[in-house]
Amino acid sequence: xxxxxxxxxxxxxxxxxxxxxxxxxxxxxxxxxxxxxxxxxxxxxxxxxxxxxxxxxxxxxxxxxxxxxxxxxxxxxxxxxxxxxxxxxxxxxxxxxxxxxxxxxxxxxxxxxxxxxxxxxxxxxxxxxxxxxxxxxxxxxxxxxxxxxxxxxxxxxxxxx
Numbered sequence: 145x146x147x148x149x150x151x152x153x154x155x156x157x158x159x160x161x162x163x164x165x166x167x168x169x170x171x172x173x174x175x176x177x178x179x180x181x182x183x184x185x186x187x188x189x190x191x192x193x194x195x196x197x198x199x200x201x202x203x204x205x206x207x208x209x210x211x212x213x214x215x216x217x218x219x220x221x222x223x224x225x226x227x228x229x230x231x232x233x234x235x236x237x238x239x240x241x242x243x244x245x246x247x248x249x250x251x252x253x254x255x256x257x258x259x260x261x262x263x264x265x266x267x268x269x270x271x272x273x274x275x276x277x278x279x280x281x282x283x284x285x286x287x288x289x290x291x292x293x294x295x296x297x298x299x300x301x302x303x304x305x
Contacts (some may be wrong), residue, residue, distance in 0.1 A: 193229065193260045202293055204286045206262055211280040212253075218277065220284055222270040225263055227284055232257045266292055 195208045208229055210218060218231035233255045266289050275284045 192254075193258045195229075195260055195262065197262060199288075201288075201295070203288055204264055206284040206286070208260065208282040208284075209280065210277065210282050213277075213280070215277050218282060220273075220275045220282075222268050222273055225265070225267050226261055227264065227268065227273075227286065228259065228261045229282065229284070230257070230259045 193208050193210060195206055198205050198207075206227060206229075210231070210233075213231055213233050217233070218229065221228045221230070264286065268286055269289070272287045273284065275282065277283070
């Protein structure tokens, strides 16, 4: 039996969302698609790398999820104020193509080349940048130039007479 408002999106319904309905599944897929679009994940390329950028007073840190990617398959380049991470994740089909009798029934893991560029608000000294990869996460640490490391000075705010 279908409820009266099953076809309405949750925000229009008083009854909440039935997680098992086909419409709910479609809605979740569309929400994910739109979230990916907002983040820029729907760009040309085979494999998209998700990154976080954080900073302290002394450095900027870029972390990138690179599951299944070996150190030799990733490059980090510095050009002016830009950090570019490029590489390639090999497809499992190619890794096991020599195995006799192996047939894939489903392929969901993504593979291919990737390129992710992050622009910073300062010129980068490539000699000071450190990049390492551990447990599928690449960490690129970029020290800030001395001019950006100046401590903030608190100014006393007075009441006007």
